[in-house]
Amino acid sequence: MNFTENEIFGAALIGFDMIDGPFLKWKREYTSVGKGVSIDDFAMNFYLAFRGGNESVKKPRAILYDEFYIVAFPRNLELCCLFMKPKDLDNNIKQLNKIASRIITEMEVTEQEESSKSSDSDEDTIDEIKRIIPNLLNGTKMSTPELRRYFKLSNSQIWKVMSDLESSKKIKRADKKGRSVIWTAN
């Protein structure tokens, strides 16, 4: 990683009190950290993001957010966080996004192939799915393939569930995207 010191635009030392937990011990902001992010309010979140759980679990060294990234260095129970500006990261993220999209698309195809072979869910599970879907679609829209993946159902099973819910007026068609129907709660 190549950077100069002026890419560090903030630093914080998060201490740990055995009774109260993490607290912000010291901070210096050379420029604003990022829109809507206050180091004071997020001290515990940052601490947990780097040190959450027990010691045996592997911990991250750096976390990238939309407008900044943090590199953290633990010293015993304290954590020194350096806030950095992402430089030349846009291009890398775009490239990585392409790879991620390819993986997601490949998995969708595999899942569709496997779903046709999968065994039927029992009646209790289907009832539970019928109860959850209207809640899930409340105030939002989702496509049939998305819902199928959420509940690990086959194409025929999800269509049976959606048709039943549509007949009972619990959900309705909101849109169509390509060949996929987009659903929302009634």
Add this chain to the structure above:
Amino acid sequence: MTLIGHPATGKTTLAKLLAKNEIDRLYFPTHGLDLKTIKVDDYFLRLWDLGGQQSYLKTYSRDYLLGSDIIFIVTDSTPRNVLNSRELINYACHFVGKECPIIAIANKQDLVKTDGRMDFKRVQDILHIKTYGLTAIDPSERMKLINIIKKELDKIALRRKLKE
């Protein structure tokens, strides 16, 4: 199943004992929470081990207590800690109904005779909830802990008529 208690009472050691993980005697606080899945006979336990520091309890306990089937309040059996644990019991009672039992573990019972700690019966008298004594650093106590959990889970299962 959720483990709550003040810092350094032995929640993580209890979780390690259950999971057959190596128990070292070093204290390292749990940050936030830790999750373990453990099979005990017919039961798959999802064990939430919550960090005992005040800010963690305030942030996480509400959400995890709400979804619990059983809550263990762990004390280190010192008089002060036992008294302070009453507050935690009241706090937990706010979030769960009668169907979720709150059980106390009077941990560090190996120190009762040497360190002025309370035996589990005394702890039970003070906390007014079912209390079991335990020494979580002793691997031979694993079966005892498993039996405690099984006993309590069987009661829950029976109540919910999940068992035939």
